[in-house]
Amino acid sequence: MARPGPLARLWAPGLALALLLVAPPFLSSFFLTLLTQAVIYAILAMSLDLVLGYTGLSSLGHAAYLGLGAYSVGILTTRHGAGFWTTLAVGVLLAVAVAAVFGLVALRATGVYFLMITLALGMVAWGLAHRWVSLTQGDNGISSVPRPAGLPFSLAGAVPYYYFALGAFVLAYLVLRTVVGSPFGRTLVGIRESESRMRTLGYHVWLHKYVGFVIAGGIGGFAGVFWAYYNGFVSPTDLELATSVETLLMVALGGRGTLVGPALGAGLIVILKNLVSVYTQRWLLILGAVYIGTIVYAPEGVVGAVRQWTTSSKGDGT
Amino acid sequence: MRGRRIASLLIAVALVGLAGLGPAEAQKGPIKVGFMAPTTGGAAQVGKDMVNGFQMWLDEHGGQIAGRKVEVIVEDTQGLPAVALTKLRKLVESDKVHVLAGLLFAHVGYALAPKVDEYKIPMLYPVVSADDLSQRKPAKWVVRTGWTSSQPNQPFGEYVAKTLGYKRVVTIANDYAFGWEQVAGFQRTFEENGGQVVQKLWPPLNTTDFAPYLSQVRKDADAVFAVMVAASALRFPKQFQDAGLKAKLPLIGGGTTFDEFVLPSLGDEALGGVTPLIYSAALDTPINKRFVNDYRTQFGKVPSYYSETCYTAARWIAEAAKAVGGDIEDREKYLAALRKVEIPDAPRGPIKLDQWGGTIQNIYVRRVEKKDNELWNTVIHTYPNVSQFWKYNPEEFLKQPVYDRNNPACKYC
Numbered sequence: 001m002a003r004p005g006p007l008a009r010l011w012a013p014g015l016a017l018a019l020l021l022v023a024p025p026f027l028s029s030f031f032l033t034l035l036t037q038a039v040i041y042a043i044l045a046m047s048l049d050l051v052l053g054y055t056g057l058s059s060l061g062h063a064a065y066l067g068l069g070a071y072s073v074g075i076l077t078t079r080h081g082a083g084f085w086t087t088l089a090v091g092v093l094l095a096v097a098v099a100a101v102f103g104l105v106a107l108r109a110t111g112v113y114f115l116m117i118t119l120a121l122g123m124v125a126w127g128l129a130h131r132w133v134s135l136t137q138g139d140n141g142i143s144s145v146p147r148p149a150g151l152p153f154s155l156a157g158a159v160p161y162y163y164f165a166l167g168a169f170v171l172a173y174l175v176l177r178t179v180v181g182s183p184f185g186r187t188l189v190g191i192r193e194s195e196s197r198m199r200t201l202g203y204h205v206w207l208h209k210y211v212g213f214v215i216a217g218g219i220g221g222f223a224g225v226f227w228a229y230y231n232g233f234v235s236p237t238d239l240e241l242a243t244s245v246e247t248l249l250m251v252a253l254g255g256r257g258t259l260v261g262p263a264l265g266a267g268l269i270v271i272l273k274n275l276v277s278v279y280t281q282r283w284l285l286i287l288g289a290v291y292i293g294t295i296v297y298a299p300e301g302v303v304g305a306v307r308q309w310t311t312s313s314k315g316d317g318t
Numbered sequence: 319m320r321g322r323r324i325a326s327l328l329i330a331v332a333l334v335g336l337a338g339l340g341p342a343e344a345q346k347g348p349i350k351v352g353f354m355a356p357t358t359g360g361a362a363q364v365g366k367d368m369v370n371g372f373q374m375w376l377d378e379h380g381g382q383i384a385g386r387k388v389e390v391i392v393e394d395t396q397g398l399p400a401v402a403l404t405k406l407r408k409l410v411e412s413d414k415v416h417v418l419a420g421l422l423f424a425h426v427g428y429a430l431a432p433k434v435d436e437y438k439i440p441m442l443y444p445v446v447s448a449d450d451l452s453q454r455k456p457a458k459w460v461v462r463t464g465w466t467s468s469q470p471n472q473p474f475g476e477y478v479a480k481t482l483g484y485k486r487v488v489t490i491a492n493d494y495a496f497g498w499e500q501v502a503g504f505q506r507t508f509e510e511n512g513g514q515v516v517q518k519l520w521p522p523l524n525t526t527d528f529a530p531y532l533s534q535v536r537k538d539a540d541a542v543f544a545v546m547v548a549a550s551a552l553r554f555p556k557q558f559q560d561a562g563l564k565a566k567l568p569l570i571g572g573g574t575t576f577d578e579f580v581l582p583s584l585g586d587e588a589l590g591g592v593t594p595l596i597y598s599a600a601l602d603t604p605i606n607k608r609f610v611n612d613y614r615t616q617f618g619k620v621p622s623y624y625s626e627t628c629y630t631a632a633r634w635i636a637e638a639a640k641a642v643g644g645d646i647e648d649r650e651k652y653l654a655a656l657r658k659v660e661i662p663d664a665p666r667g668p669i670k671l672d673q674w675g676g677t678i679q680n681i682y683v684r685r686v687e688k689k690d691n692e693l694w695n696t697v698i699h700t701y702p703n704v705s706q707f708w709k710y711n712p713e714e715f716l717k718q719p720v721y722d723r724n725n726p727a728c729k730y731c
Contacts, residue, residue, distance in 0.1 A: 030412040033404065130494075133723070139494040139523075140448060141399060141425045144432040233429040235399050274404050277394050281357055 013173075013260055020166055024159050031275075036162045038270040040226045043172045045250040045262035047219035052248065053256030054180055055212050056192030058115045060244050061102070061122025065095040065217045067129055067239030069224020074142035074234035075135065083150025088225050095221020096214055098125070103213040107206060110195075122244050129236040141235025148229050161230065168226050169263070172219055176259055179215060188212050189257075253294050255301025264302055348387040349646060351635065352409035354420035355628075356397035360524070361422055361548060364579060364624050365394070368420060368445065370617050371625035375632035378612075383636040384644035391415065397422065399429035406430055410437045416646050417441070419631050422624075424448035424467075424495050431457035440653045444631035445624055449499050450720050452676035452706060461656045462675055463634050464627045467496050468503025468721055470573055470594035470681045472708035473701040475507030477683055478570060481699070482592070484540035486516045486730075490531055491545035491572070493520035493723075500545045500572040502721030505728075507708065514730040515543075520723065524549050532561040545572035551580040559587040568592070576686050579622035581693040588693055591686040596677075597623040597666040598684045598695040609665040620692075623666075630664040637661065668703070674716075676706030 020039070024032055048062045072091035076082035082090075106117045129136050136142065147155045148164070155161045179185050187208050190198045199205050228234050237243070246269065254265025272290065277283040298305035353372055355365035369392055381388050391413050395402035402421065409415045418434070418441035421427050427446030434441045435457050443451065443462040447469075452462050478484050487508065491497035497520070505515045516539055519531045526549055535542060542563065546554045551574060558564055564587065573595025574580075576588055599610050599620045609629070613621040621629070638655040639646050646652045660670040667680040681704045684695035707715045719725055 028412055030408040033407050033411075037400075037404065139425050140428050143428045231400055231403055231429070232432060233399055233403065235425045235429065237398050237400065237425070274401070274408075277358070277396075278405075278408065281394065283394075284358055 016260075017170065024162060029158050032158050032162055034271055034274050035267075036158070036165050036230055037274075038267040039162070039165045039169045040223055040230055041247070041250065041266040041270055042263035043169055043223035043226070044220055044247055045254070045266040046172060046176050046259050047216045047223065048247050049251050049256055049259055049262040050176060050179065050188075050212055050216040050219075052251050053258065053262070054185060054192065055188045055209055057110070057209065057213070058248070059106075059118040059213075059216075060115050060241065060248065061106075061118035061120075061125070062216070062220055062247050063239045063241070063243035064102070064122045064125035065099060065220025066224040066227060066243065066247075067125055067234075067236075068095045068098055069221035069226075070228035070234045070238050071129065071136060071142075071224075072221075073225050073228035074145050077145055077149075078142055081149075084148035084229075085150060087148075088222070091225040092218050092221045095224070096218040099214045099217020099220075102217070103210050107209050107213060119241070119244075122239070122241060126236055126239040126241070129239050136234075136236070139236060141233055141237075143233050145228055145232045145234065147232075155229075165226050165230065168222070172222060173259065173263070176219065179212075180259065184208065184211070192257075249291060251301075253291070253301055255298075255303030255305075255307075258301070258303045258307075261301045261303035268302075348389040349383050349417070349639065349644075350413060350415040351388060351390045352406075352413060352415035352418040352420075353390055353392045354395050354402060354405060354409070354418065355392070356422055357392070357394040359396045359398075361397045364422055364548065364622075365397075367579060367622045367624040368422065368628045370613075371621065371628035372419065372632045374613065374616060374625075375629045375636075379636065384639040384642075384646075386639075386644050395421065395426060397426065399426050402426045402430055403433060406433055406437075410439055415439065416649075417635055417652070419444060419635065420628070421446050424451075427451060427460075428455075431455075431460050434459045438649055440649065440656055442631045442634060442656070444627035447499075448495060449706070452672075452674050453716055454720060456675050459653060460675075461634075461653070461671070463631050463669070463671075463677065465596045465677055465679070466706040467499035469677070469704060469706050469708075470596060471500045471503035472507045473681050473704055474570075474594035474683060475504045475509075475513070476511050477594070477699060477701075478504075478541070478543075479508050479511035479513040482541070482568075482570070484513065484568075484570075486514050486539045487541050487543050487570075488517040488519070488535050488539045488567075489515055489543045489545075490519040490521065490528075490535070491543075492523045492525070492547050492550055494523050496547065497523075497545045497572075498723045499721040501543070502726060503708075504543060504572075506721075506726050509726070509729070515728060516730050518723075518728050518731065521550070523547065526550065526553050528554055528557045529561070532557060532563060535561075535563060535567070537566065539567060541568045541570050543571050544569060544575050546575045548574075548580075551575055551577075552583050555584055555587040555591065573623070573684075576684070576695060577622055578620045578695065579624060581686070581695070582619065584693060586688075588686045589688060592683065592698070593695075594681050594683050595623060595695075596679055596681060597626045598682050598697050600684070600689075600694040600696050601666065601682065602697070603665075603667070605663050606665040621665075626665050630661060630666065630669070633661065633664070634659050672705060672712075674706070674712065678703050678705050680704065 051057050051059050069091035073087045076087045102121045250265035251262040255261025355368040357365040393405040444464045447465050447467040449466045489501045491501045517536050521531050570592045573593050576591045576593050578599045637659045641655040662668045669679045681701040682697045683699040685698050687696045
């Protein structure tokens with residue numbers, strides 16, 4: 001079978017988007033805030049997917065970029081009354097700049113060493129948030145972050161902010177889709193599959209990885225900007241190792257290297273975490289079972305499993 | 319014509335009936351209370367003490383407040399601000415609670431305060447003790463019935479300098495706002511009474527290996543003032559002893575270093591530790607003895623200050639509801655009533671609020687002693703009715719920046 005046409009490939013994300021667009025009137029306000037949270041986390045998970053899924057580098061420090069974006073908003077709005085566009089620009093640029101520095105350090109290594117270096121760098125960012133009290137208010141965090149200002153429309157309620165975050169999500173998805181579909185993105189996949197072969201073919205492997213890493217960082221910062229506005233609060237817990245690990249799990253659960261998968265994984269985890277814990281204190285047990293189930297029965301994640309199932313049922317084998 | 323008259327009569331009767339029913343119907347509905355605590359994660363055990371204490375008071379009173387049934391909805395914050403925010407939204411928007419209570423950790427308290435103000439739902443903070451919540455950054459709808467971090471340590475600084483007679487003290491505290499505020503409150507009054515803090519060490523929160531810090535402790539000091547929390551508190555006293563310091567330097571510190579939450583897990587290494595807090599389970603009053611006894615029967619352990627403050631928070635909610643005749647739907651009125659509550663006989667003693675929303679209550683200086691093969695915080699001195707500002711003028715106190723790692727600065731280091 002030939003590659004499915006663009007329409008065939010777009011129907012699933014298109015349907016999902018349509019559902020997300022018409023959902024608000026049917027949802028309780030609590031569920032809508034969960035969905036907003038899921039949409040923002042989906043941006044972060046998709047950005048990590050560029051590094052983890054497409055380039056094959058497991059990063060344990062991705063929460064740092066979320067934190068950079070979030071702290072940009074927290075500090076600029078509460079201290080300088082900055083508007084949305086300023087905070088967005090600063091948040092993303094700062095994340096890009098820091099990713100550019102972290103990338104220089106981390107990309108000297110691969111495999112488990114890369115994991116350890118990103119872990120350490122992530123902890124450095126967390127440590128800064130925790131200890132640079134004059135700037136970040138340390139452990140207490142920055143509260144009373146207002147909703148975005150300086151826009152032609154009001155984002156006061158839960159519904160407008162949901163659409164706002166959804167817009168950001170679609171934008172991030174389109175950008176990442178373009179990146180992974182471009183020759184650059186295909187090269188990243190090539191590097192994931194065989195670094196030595198790509199090098200022999202004359203590709204500048206390091207530079208490709210580096211640019212991918214920086215783009216992922218920038219989009220992570222982009223997610224952080226929306227995260228801070230959503231919570232109205234920024235604290236070092238946003239940069240914790242637990243946040244990085246959770247993002248990693250979102251990607252793994254949904255299916256790495258698929259973009260749609262991590263977004264789905266983000267939705268699943270946010271909803272499991274917040275909704276199941278309402279009904280039972282044993283929610284961690286359920287979450288654990290879901291992780292183990294995924295690793296055992298769907299190592300390629302939910303989307304990977306679905307794809308495998310649909311292609312094999314069509315009987316073309318590959 | 320006649321039919322129409324009957325119809326209008328019926329409508330009139332129905333309207334009168336409805337009008338009469340309306341408020342009465344509202345009165346009958348249960349009071350919905352949202353209680354938030356970390357019931358999973360690293361602080362789950364503390365969260366359980368909180369929930370148990372809160373529930374215990376309600377159970378003792380037939381699950382009723384001001385003649386109305388009470389429905390408590392417990393939500394797990396996991397000790398994380400973002401989760402707590404989500405759960406707050408759930409409690410207010412889906413469950414439509416009338417009043418909220420709970421929370422552990424200053425950063426979670428700070429995260430929720432502006433949101434609580436936005437929702438205009440009264441919320442009690444029985445545990446969160448960050449100084450500025452009732453000093454420089456108060457929230458209108460947050461009623462803090464617990465304590466401020468520096469509150470017990472300001473009188474304690476004086477006690478250590480004057481009564482214990484130590485002149486040179488090394489402080490070692492978990493490195494976050496809760497630790498800073500306690501050390502600072504202690505340092506200020508200790509030094510004003512002639513003492514000297516000669517070294518300040520800051521192991522991070524959840525440190526479990528203190529060897530690198532203990533080896534730095536200056537041996538020419540008279541005592542060590544430690545502020546440890548949870549995982550750190552469980553391990554610190556033993557390592558302090560193993561490092562050979564206990565024999566040379568008496569161990570004093572913030573209340574959580576030896577609170578009833580950690581004592582059952584500690585051994586003889588804790589003996590002799592002197593700390594101040596708003597509560598001791600060994601408090602020798604009839605009401606506290608009954609409280610401790612009942613709590614032990616129900617939950618098989620000694621209540622901690624987390625249990626006591628949440629137990630008293632439930633009563634606080636009830637006292638205020640009684641004051642407004644059960645009409646807690648009038649939130650402004652209910653909030654005003656909450657701020658006016660005075661409890662003369664809580665297990666921890668008398669409590670009321672000052673005009674800034676800080677608690678005025680007794681501070682107990684306690685020493686860890688062994689009784690019936692158990693460790694208890696014997697009260698060795700009581701400072702009655704201590705204000706969050708201690709003996710200072712509130713206006714001048716508030717003009718200074720909040721206590722911090724380097725405020726007051728370490729002049730004698």
